[in-house]
Amino acid sequence: MTLLTLKDFGVTRRKREVLRDVNMTVDQGELIGIIGANGAGKTTLMRAAMGLIDSTGHSSLAGLSPYARGRAVAWMPQSREIAWPVDVETLVRLGRTPHLAAGQRPQAEDFAAVERALLRMDLGALRGRTATRLSGGEQARVLIARALAQETPLLMADEPIAGLDPAHQIATMRSFADLASEGHSVIVSLHDLGLAARHCTRLIVIDKGGLAADGPPQEVLSAARVRETFGISAYFKTTAEGPIFQPLEVVA
Numbered sequence: 001m002t003l004l005t006l007k008d009f010g011v012t013r014r015k016r017e018v019l020r021d022v023n024m025t026v027d028q029g030e031l032i033g034i035i036g037a038n039g040a041g042k043t044t045l046m047r048a049a050m051g052l053i054d055s056t057g058h059s060s061l062a063g064l065s066p067y068a069r070g071r072a073v074a075w076m077p078q079s080r081e082i083a084w085p086v087d088v089e090t091l092v093r094l095g096r097t098p099h100l101a102a103g104q105r106p107q108a109e110d111f112a113a114v115e116r117a118l119l120r121m122d123l124g125a126l127r128g129r130t131a132t133r134l135s136g137g138e139q140a141r142v143l144i145a146r147a148l149a150q151e152t153p154l155l156m157a158d159e160p161i162a163g164l165d166p167a168h169q170i171a172t173m174r175s176f177a178d179l180a181s182e183g184h185s186v187i188v189s190l191h192d193l194g195l196a197a198r199h200c201t202r203l204i205v206i207d208k209g210g211l212a213a214d215g216p217p218q219e220v221l222s223a224a225r226v227r228e229t230f231g232i233s234a235y236f237k238t239t240a241e242g243p244i245f246q247p248l249e250v251v252a
Contacts (some may be wrong), residue, residue, distance in 0.1 A: 070098030
């Protein structure tokens with residue numbers, strides 16, 4: 001089943017062409033990493049695909065009503081501001097909003113979804129804490145849990161592991177991989193190419209306003225592509241424990 005289709009897709013902002021001629025589909029069971037240099041258009045691609053900013057061409061999500069879109073895709077933006085001093089469990093429960101009619105109280109299935117999200121993000125011990133009093137990394141995990149509680153076919157997250165300690169970075173990527181194995185799909189923008197190589201089933205490189213590469217990590221992270229896109233040399237090896245990608249040095 002296809003969860004997202006972009007065809008002849010592009011974005012122009014302030015008279016500058018940010019993205020052009022983007023063609024891609026996302027099917028069930030994929031964990032897709034969007035990678036590229038700062039300013040390449042990773043965030044713009046995801047936001048435009050959901051209809052949050054204007055675009056040209058076709059996106060299968062952009063034309064949906066807000067209610068239908070909330071059931072089709074969960075979105076975790078890069079900004080992590082928590083506006084109200086509510087407890088963690090209440091904040092995570094907000095992820096169930098698209099599944100509730102106006103004025104409807106959460107049902108058993110909503111509470112179950114919240115429990116699953118809290119468990120995935122190791123937040124059980126923090127469920128009663130005030131979210132605004134948590135550390136930045138803990139707040140990030142709470143906001144990921146809110147998106148997980150939405151339990152949509154597709155989850156899109158903009159730099160979700162930024163600011164997390166190494167253990168929770170790995171745990172979060174494993175949670176995303178588990179979601180993909182269960183039939184959902186996850187699209188994440190990442191700067192950590194090592195985690196991208198190890199956990200993603202597919203990588204998409206954004207460079208010079210378009211899709212420069214799209215495929216399995218071992219193909220996308222070739223020496224030539226890494227040098228051209230990121231200006232670095234790197235070591236890549238597939239081992240019994242999984243892929244290992246290590247940036248080495250800046251190259252001219």
